[in-house]
Amino acid sequence: MSTRETVVEAENLRKEYGPVVAVDDASFEIKGEEIFALLGPNGAGKTTAVEILECLRTPTSGTARVLGHDVTTEARAIKKRIGVVPQSFHTFDRLTVRENVALSRRMYSDGLGVEAVLEQLDLLEYADTAFESLSGGYQRRTGIAMALVSDPEVLFLDEPTTGLDPAARRTTWGQIERLTDLGTTVVLTTHYMEEVDALADRAALMVEGAIEAVDTVSALVEEYGGEVKLRVEADGEDAPVESVLRESATEVYHSEGDLVALFDDRGLAQDTFGRVDGLAGDHSIELTTAGMEEVFLRLAGGSVDERGEMA
Amino acid sequence: MRRTGALLLALSKDWLRNKEAVFFALLFPIILLVIFSTVFAGGSAEFTVYVQNNDIENGEPTALSEALVESLNETDALTVRELDADRNVSTWAREDDSRGSKRVLVIPDGFAHNVQASAGQARIDVTQSTVSQFQDRLNDSDRARIERGLDRAGGNNSTVAGAEVTLLTASDDEAAPAVRGVVDSVVSGFNDEAVGIEEPPSRVTTGNLSQTSLGSVDYYLPAFIAAVVMINGLITMTTVVAGFNSDGTLKRLVATPLRKRDWILANVIQQTLLALVVTGVMVLVAHLLFGVTAVPGPLSLSLIVLGALTFAGLGMVLGSFVEDADVATSLGNAIAFPMMFLAGVFWEIELMPDYLQTVAELLPLYHFHRGLRQLMILETTEGTMIPFAFLGASAVLSVGLAVAVTGWRDFGD
Numbered sequence: 001m002s003t004r005e006t007v008v009e010a011e012n013l014r015k016e017y018g019p020v021v022a023v024d025d026a027s028f029e030i031k032g033e034e035i036f037a038l039l040g041p042n043g044a045g046k047t048t049a050v051e052i053l054e055c056l057r058t059p060t061s062g063t064a065r066v067l068g069h070d071v072t073t074e075a076r077a078i079k080k081r082i083g084v085v086p087q088s089f090h091t092f093d094r095l096t097v098r099e100n101v102a103l104s105r106r107m108y109s110d111g112l113g114v115e116a117v118l119e120q121l122d123l124l125e126y127a128d129t130a131f132e133s134l135s136g137g138y139q140r141r142t143g144i145a146m147a148l149v150s151d152p153e154v155l156f157l158d159e160p161t162t163g164l165d166p167a168a169r170r171t172t173w174g175q176i177e178r179l180t181d182l183g184t185t186v187v188l189t190t191h192y193m194e195e196v197d198a199l200a201d202r203a204a205l206m207v208e209g210a211i212e213a214v215d216t217v218s219a220l221v222e223e224y225g226g227e228v229k230l231r232v233e234a235d236g237e238d239a240p241v242e243s244v245l246r247e248s249a250t251e252v253y254h255s256e257g258d259l260v261a262l263f264d265d266r267g268l269a270q271d272t273f274g275r276v277d278g279l280a281g282d283h284s285i286e287l288t289t290a291g292m293e294e295v296f297l298r299l300a301g302g303s304v305d306e307r308g309e310m311a
Numbered sequence: 312m313r314r315t316g317a318l319l320l321a322l323s324k325d326w327l328r329n330k331e332a333v334f335f336a337l338l339f340p341i342i343l344l345v346i347f348s349t350v351f352a353g354g355s356a357e358f359t360v361y362v363q364n365n366d367i368e369n370g371e372p373t374a375l376s377e378a379l380v381e382s383l384n385e386t387d388a389l390t391v392r393e394l395d396a397d398r399n400v401s402t403w404a405r406e407d408d409s410r411g412s413k414r415v416l417v418i419p420d421g422f423a424h425n426v427q428a429s430a431g432q433a434r435i436d437v438t439q440s441t442v443s444q445f446q447d448r449l450n451d452s453d454r455a456r457i458e459r460g461l462d463r464a465g466g467n468n469s470t471v472a473g474a475e476v477t478l479l480t481a482s483d484d485e486a487a488p489a490v491r492g493v494v495d496s497v498v499s500g501f502n503d504e505a506v507g508i509e510e511p512p513s514r515v516t517t518g519n520l521s522q523t524s525l526g527s528v529d530y531y532l533p534a535f536i537a538a539v540v541m542i543n544g545l546i547t548m549t550t551v552v553a554g555f556n557s558d559g560t561l562k563r564l565v566a567t568p569l570r571k572r573d574w575i576l577a578n579v580i581q582q583t584l585l586a587l588v589v590t591g592v593m594v595l596v597a598h599l600l601f602g603v604t605a606v607p608g609p610l611s612l613s614l615i616v617l618g619a620l621t622f623a624g625l626g627m628v629l630g631s632f633v634e635d636a637d638v639a640t641s642l643g644n645a646i647a648f649p650m651m652f653l654a655g656v657f658w659e660i661e662l663m664p665d666y667l668q669t670v671a672e673l674l675p676l677y678h679f680h681r682g683l684r685q686l687m688i689l690e691t692t693e694g695t696m697i698p699f700a701f702l703g704a705s706a707v708l709s710v711g712l713a714v715a716v717t718g719w720r721d722f723g724d
Contacts, residue, residue: 055720056562056565056566057721058720058721079566079567079568084563084567086559086563088559089563090558090563091560092321092324092325094324094325094328095321095325099321099324100321103321104567106313106316107567108567108568143563
């Protein structure tokens with residue numbers, strides 16, 4: 001699967017639960033070997049959308065193809081080539097990590113070696129530990145191992161770091177990042193903005209079932225992230241600094257004793273940061289760049305708290 | 312089959328490591344089998360009866376009343392204790408100073424007199440009846456002489472009342488009918504002796520319908536095998552399936568190339584193997600502790616397989632409708648226990664009202680138990696056609712229903 005080849009195509013996907021529209025006319029594409037994030041608060045329809053792609057749900061209308069196969073009529077062909085870690089992942093409590101991964105391996109004709117996958121995910125130390133005795137982070141990691149052991153072309157991770165502590169979350173991010181080096185396309189859902197910033201190549205923002213925007217993360221930030229701020233601590237002898245700022249900033253002003261410059265272009269702001277850095281001496285300089293949080297704020301009209309609820 | 316085998320192995324390992332499941336599926340039934348077979352072993356039941364003898368003459372009980380008490384004492388089924396003649400029976404009955412229910416046989420004042428009078432009258436009545444029956448063999452003079460003799464002995468005295476003893480029992484005394492039967496039998500023998508019958512014209516002897524002598528464990532062994540297979544299917548299977556549904560284990564499996572048929576097959580095979588293991592262990596325990604020699608043959612094992620398929624299929628059907636394992640357990644209990652009692656597994660259904668007997672005959676457990684008892688204990692195929700047909704149809708129906716209702720997409724929609 002080449003990097004630019006489309007592996008997932010969703011067109012006008014719609015899923016209704018009675019009067020509730022969980023996914024509303026969603027269209028997007030996912031390219032090979034990228035990390036694609038579906039970002040949104042709880043109840044936005046992310047899980048429903050990926051479960052349609054995983055052949056676990058039937059769309060009310062619209063079409064979706066994964067690796068060239070239709071999700072409603074060719075489920076088995078798709079399931080042989082994908083890996084899935086559901087949001088509420090669970091497996092046989094009293095089987096060990098190794099036994100659970102081996103069970104998963106036996107579900108597929110081809111795949112990787114169990115020991116190799118355990119090693120790849122740093123699970124060898126816990127290989128003989130019962131699943132029920134693992135911490136949440138290691139349970140989630142076991143889930144990823146069970147999904148990876150089939151050597152999937154597309155790996156779906158539904159909220160892979162929800163409920164994990166910051167250290168476990170960063171470890172999981174590292175492991176997910178390494179997957180693309182192996183040629184795996186990763187589709188993840190999350191409500192963590194920083195997760196998308198840290199991991200995703202491209203992202204789709206979902207709010208109330210609808211996709212508000214889909215693009216590369218940098219393009220989304222560029223388009224919807226708003227201005228980049230450069231704040232320089234002022235001391236009354238800052239005319240050279242102000243002069244440099246005015247050459248490229250759209251606006252320069254004093255705020256609470258500091259000099260603040262606004263930029264439309266993130267690259268220009270970073271260049272200016274380098275030039276000012278040499279003139280400012282010991283004075284502190286802070287470049288505040290926009291991220292997915294600002295993008296989400298702009299598009300959804302609110303932010304998402306730690307638990308995934310709209311604030 | 313590779314996937315089915317892998318899943319069967321996983322299910323079996325997971326079950327074997329679940330101490331609670333192993334206890335309730337294997338050890339608990341064995342404990343119950345041992346208790347039931349020991350408690351209801353029979354032959355040693357002995358009931359306590361108090362006797363208040365009010366028939367006193369010159370400060371001593373009369374000889375006839377003493378003879379009755381002695382006859383009661385001679386039976387193995389009764390332990391006779393004395394209750395003073397001056398005790399108020401109602402007050403005594405309220406005193407909670409003994410184990411079990413209180414029973415008292417009251418022998419009234421005048422008992423001996425009434426027995427003698429009515430026994431004499433009975434002899435006269437019998438003689439008169441005998442004379443009437445054989446009058447064609449007597450000449451007129453002999454017949455007249457006999458009739459005069461009988462008249463002198465009081466043959467026309469129809470006012471003689473028989474003696475009455477009263478057995479008082481508590482309304483909640485479950486053993487009262489049995490005690491009453493024993494006392495009736497003793498009084499009947501006492502009456503025979505009183506009228507001079509040494510050899511009664513008829514008597515009851517007991518024997519076995521089957522060629523071998525069966526004990527209570529022989530009755531309970533097939534009952535427990537059938538009940539455990541039913542409980543494992545209806546309660547354990549329901550709980551396991553609902554648990555896998557609710558905690559996401561099933562969804563994770565569904566996302567792999569595993570087919571629905573592999574999932575159902577692995578579960579019903581696991582339950583069938585468990586049923587065969589349970590049977591083996593119970594037969595072994597019954598042999599070691601009680602000397603039972605029943606060895607399940609191919610037909611018994613076939614019936615057990617059909618039973619396991621029936622109840623495992625039903626368990627999968629119930630489990631697929633419930634998303635909470637605790638609710639599933641309650642649902643399984645709510646169906647399994649009434650079925651166990653209604654199906655007459657632990658007692659004969661003849662004890663139940665007619666309409667409940669009809670209900671029992673509609674239950675798969677009833678036919679499962681009956682068939683097993685015929686094949687394993689009575690060692691006959693007589694009467695097993697209906698159990699095989701009923702369970703075969705039930706197995707096909709329940710596994711078919713499991714296939715139909717088990718969702719492989721759209722969980723929770």
